[in-house]
Amino acid sequence: DVKVTQSSRYLVKRTGEKVFLECVQDMDHENMFWYRQDPGLGLRLIYFSYDVKMKEKGDIPEGYSVSREKKERFSLILESASTNQTSMYLCASSFIGNLNTEAFFGQGTRLTVV
Amino acid sequence: DQQVKQNSPSLSVQEGRISILNCDYTNSMFDYFLWYKKYPAEGPTFLISISSIKDKNEDGRFTVFLNKSAKHLSLHIVPSQPGDSAVYFCATHSGNTPLVFGKGTRLSVIA
Numbered sequence: 001d002v003k004v005t006q007s008s009r010y011l012v013k014r015t016g017e018k019v020f021l022e023c024v025q026d027m028d029h030e031n032m033f034w035y036r037q038d039p040g041l042g043l044r045l046i047y048f049s050y051d052v053k054m055k056e057k058g059d060i061p062e063g064y065s066v067s068r069e070k071k072e073r074f075s076l077i078l079e080s081a082s083t084n085q086t087s088m089y090l091c092a093s094s095f096i097g098n099l100n101t102e103a104f105f106g107q108g109t110r111l112t113v114v
Numbered sequence: 115d116q117q118v119k120q121n122s123p124s125l126s127v128q129e130g131r132i133s134i135l136n137c138d139y140t141n142s143m144f145d146y147f148l149w150y151k152k153y154p155a156e157g158p159t160f161l162i163s164i165s166s167i168k169d170k171n172e173d174g175r176f177t178v179f180l181n182k183s184a185k186h187l188s189l190h191i192v193p194s195q196p197g198d199s200a201v202y203f204c205a206t207h208s209g210n211t212p213l214v215f216g217k218g219t220r221l222s223v224i225a
Contacts, residue, residue, distance in 0.1 A: 004157070033212055040123070042217035043158070043203060050210070058212065090157055096210055102148055103213055105157035 003027070004106040006091050012112045019078040021109050023091030030096035032074035033103065034058075034066065037088040049074055050096060081113045117141055120204055120216035129225045133191040137204030137216055140185065144206040147180060148213070149189045152201045161202075162189070194223045 007022035025032065031050055035043040035058075045058030047066040055066050063085060067075045074093075078085055088110050092103040119138045127133045135149075145166040150158035164171040164178045164187065171178050177190045191198055204216040 009155075031210070031212075035215075037152075040217060042120075043205075043215040045212050045214075048212050092157075092213075102160040102163060104160070105150075108155065108157045110155065 004091055004093055004104050006089075006106040006109050008109050009107060010110045010112075012114060013078075013081050015082060015113055017078075017081045017113075019081050019111070019113075021076040021078075021089055021091075021111070023074045023076070023093075023106055024072050025074075025091075025093040025104070026072065027093065027104070028071065029093035029104075030071070031094045031103075032068065033092040033094075034064075034074065034076045035090045035092065036060070037090055037108075043090065046076065078111075081111075083113050085111065086113045087111060115140070116216075117144075117214050118204055118206055118216040120202075120219050122219050123217070124220040124222070126222045126224060127194045129196060129223055130193045133189075133194045133198065133221055133223070135189040135191075135202050135204075135219050135221065137187045137189075138185055139187075139204075139206055141208075142182075142185065143208045144214075145208045146206065147178070147187050148205045149176075149178060150203045150205060150215075151198075152203060152218070158203060191221075194221075196223050196225050199223045 033048040034046040049068045091106040094103040148163040149161040152158040201218045205213040
């Protein structure tokens with residue numbers, strides 16, 4: 001079974017803190033993604049990566065950065081957390097290429113910024 | 115601009131009846147379409163998909179229909195069960211691009 005594991009299910013952080021969300025996948029997938037889910041807004045893409053050391057901005061990258069030092073690990077960094085970054089964060093991974101393939105999601109991290 | 119639209123935020127269906135969830139997309143380059151199911155406080159799980167070369171794909175109680183000319187797809191669940199109550203997301207992409215998601219439809223199946 002494909003497994004995408006996010007380091008925390010729930011996090012509470014203070015405004016201005018630097019926050020790290022970690023994601024690890026065990027299927028040797030090339031692609032990794034970070035989305036956030038908010039009520040009424042669906043899943044919005046923050047950043048994605050096609051390979052180690054590579055990163056691409058998604059639709060809402062402002063206030064975030066990412067790191068991919070190893071193929072299996074993709075980290076999302078909130079440089080200075082703000083209350084509007086309170087959300088459910090979802091990591092996903094998939095195979096690369098033009099194959100029709102689904103993305104597999106982690107269990108999500110519910111982040112609250114106070 | 116929304117590339118994937120799920121115009122019904124919620125849907126209630128009686129147990130045993132058919133649930134029909136709809137999705138419209140704008141980009142004719144999209145060639146692979148997926149449905150995900152999401153329970154509260156969990157990540158989305160893949161449910162069923164369809165390639166643009168097909169117009170129907172079935173998996174047990176779940177069937178996805180694709181109408182390329184109308185840029186419309188639908189998910190049919192028959193018969194609906196209380197455990198199907200969840201948020202359903204339509205998603206699509208082309209080639210090796212990230213999935214683009216709709217805003218979701220909350221399905222409630224009433225016993």
